[in-house]
Amino acid sequence: MKLSKMALASAIAGLLSCGTAYAQSGLGQPSSVQQTAFEYNSYYAQDYDERAGAKERGVEGEADPQALPSQPDVSSEDAEESFGNGAGTLLNPCCNLGDEWRIFNCDALDCRGITVNGWIGWNPFTWNTSNPSDRFNGPVTWTDRSNETTMNQLYLFAEKATDTGGCGFDWGFRIDGMYGTDARFTTTQHLETRGYFQDPKWSTQRFYGPALPQFYLEGAYNDLKVKVGHYYAPVGYEVVPTTGNFFPNLPYTFQYGEPFTFTGVQATWQYSETVAIGGGIQQGWDNLDAGGNPNTGFNVTYVENFSDGASLAYTAVAGNEPVLDAALGNRPRYLQTVVYSRPLAAISDRLNYVAQSDFGYQQNGDPTDNSTALWYGLNQYLFYKASDCMSYGVRAEWFRDQEGTRVGGFLGTTPDGSTRGLAGDRFGYAGSFYEVTFGANWKYSANTTVRPYVRFDWFSGTSAGGPGLLPFDNGTGNSQTLIGGDIVTIF
Numbered sequence: 001m002k003l004s005k006m007a008l009a010s011a012i013a014g015l016l017s018c019g020t021a022y023a024q025s026g027l028g029q030p031s032s033v034q035q036t037a038f039e040y041n042s043y044y045a046q047d048y049d050e051r052a053g054a055k056e057r058g059v060e061g062e063a064d065p066q067a068l069p070s071q072p073d074v075s076s077e078d079a080e081e082s083f084g085n086g087a088g089t090l091l092n093p094c095c096n097l098g099d100e101w102r103i104f105n106c107d108a109l110d111c112r113g114i115t116v117n118g119w120i121g122w123n124p125f126t127w128n129t130s131n132p133s134d135r136f137n138g139p140v141t142w143t144d145r146s147n148e149t150t151m152n153q154l155y156l157f158a159e160k161a162t163d164t165g166g167c168g169f170d171w172g173f174r175i176d177g178m179y180g181t182d183a184r185f186t187t188t189q190h191l192e193t194r195g196y197f198q199d200p201k202w203s204t205q206r207f208y209g210p211a212l213p214q215f216y217l218e219g220a221y222n223d224l225k226v227k228v229g230h231y232y233a234p235v236g237y238e239v240v241p242t243t244g245n246f247f248p249n250l251p252y253t254f255q256y257g258e259p260f261t262f263t264g265v266q267a268t269w270q271y272s273e274t275v276a277i278g279g280g281i282q283q284g285w286d287n288l289d290a291g292g293n294p295n296t297g298f299n300v301t302y303v304e305n306f307s308d309g310a311s312l313a314y315t316a317v318a319g320n321e322p323v324l325d326a327a328l329g330n331r332p333r334y335l336q337t338v339v340y341s342r343p344l345a346a347i348s349d350r351l352n353y354v355a356q357s358d359f360g361y362q363q364n365g366d367p368t369d370n371s372t373a374l375w376y377g378l379n380q381y382l383f384y385k386a387s388d389c390m391s392y393g394v395r396a397e398w399f400r401d402q403e404g405t406r407v408g409g410f411l412g413t414t415p416d417g418s419t420r421g422l423a424g425d426r427f428g429y430a431g432s433f434y435e436v437t438f439g440a441n442w443k444y445s446a447n448t449t450v451r452p453y454v455r456f457d458w459f460s461g462t463s464a465g466g467p468g469l470l471p472f473d474n475g476t477g478n479s480q481t482l483i484g485g486d487i488v489t490i491f
Contacts, residue, residue: 095389100446103491113172118156119490121180121242124149126484130473136422137482138472139256139407139433140457141185142242143249144421145207152486153180153242162220166270169221174231176214178240183211184411184420186240188230188261189292196286196322198412206418213240213261223270230288231266233259234278234301235315235337237356237379246383246391246441248451248486252399252433253377256406257358258335259285259317262299276303285321285333295320295330310342324367324405333362354381358399366403373405389443397435404430404464408471429471431461439485452485 104116128146159174203209216229264282278301284293297319320330344351365373377399408427411420439453458479
């Protein structure tokens, strides 16, 4: 889950969601439908959920349709279509990406089928036009600090991917480590922290710290794969690794409505050429062991890719999770997400559309009367690929926190009392959050991408805290505008 002091309710959501529906080998969408953010880390083209370690949306251990193949070799007869040498790109009219380089490129690893890769993403600035005195961008996360330079993610992973070719046995493993300001939002109870996102064990710094979001073993037999350990939850569209997202900041849906990680067992079965199903059991949302949550939850996934390039992914998660009234213990929570995507070829081969819908509820989640708490929303994305070096995107989000049990401060404080995120009393916003983000991905080189954006946020509803505790501008505003960007280099 993503909030520590919140009810961490569970969700039933689903309608439409992204252009990547957890696919498997043979299920991947054509690159025309895949999210353009992946175009700058081409080596993640081998199974994304293993190579990039995203919050694996759907079928685990299989190729993710959002992961784009390597830069096409235009001399090959079956090469992917290129969109030209920087057409429409003033920053790099020749689109000379050069050759991709990797630090850990050695025969000793390659001959054993082991991959070690990573990236660094840093934010030169995020200008909040309201200039909040507390320098927090309200409940917006990843880029939660205004008017500061931050190093968001220094990410490294090692893995041995499983590949049976549909016949026989294979085994593999994966381990991911992350350091930076984003790690605060990606912790697991009884691993990096003693509580949900609070009381860190590995770092007492206010904003920076480490996280170990994945470590698991995987076995494969024919078309079945099973992983055991700690791994990204197979829900939603956007992901923890910044290389998996088009925009540097996150939607409310991701941060406040869905789990980040599971610890348990996850299975994936390639049912047919176009359909994959999966399921698993886990020790609750963002929790490591029975000491944090003694209840066992479960999830199911269904993925289908269609002949016209569209894809659909469904995930449901159910189990007992904490509520705001601690005296009630853990209560039933349910989350459902549906992701849909398709290329808009009838308009232009350069356009891709993605939609995601979430719906969640938790029994006794509303502490005011112990009634059921609900949250739901709809995210829509449109991506336009101007050239091999430049893509543009827009995201429009509506997220409703009906009882005010999801969105707000949850990270707690450091030992000296400094807030690690939005203050805990900035919470309890019963109503709807909206955001519209416009951005671009400019590939400076084969390894480096620059992602500028402008984001508009506003809230419609009531604040439990009253005046001075509104969502934005140090508690005084119901809206804000962010202008910023980041630079991501893979290695």
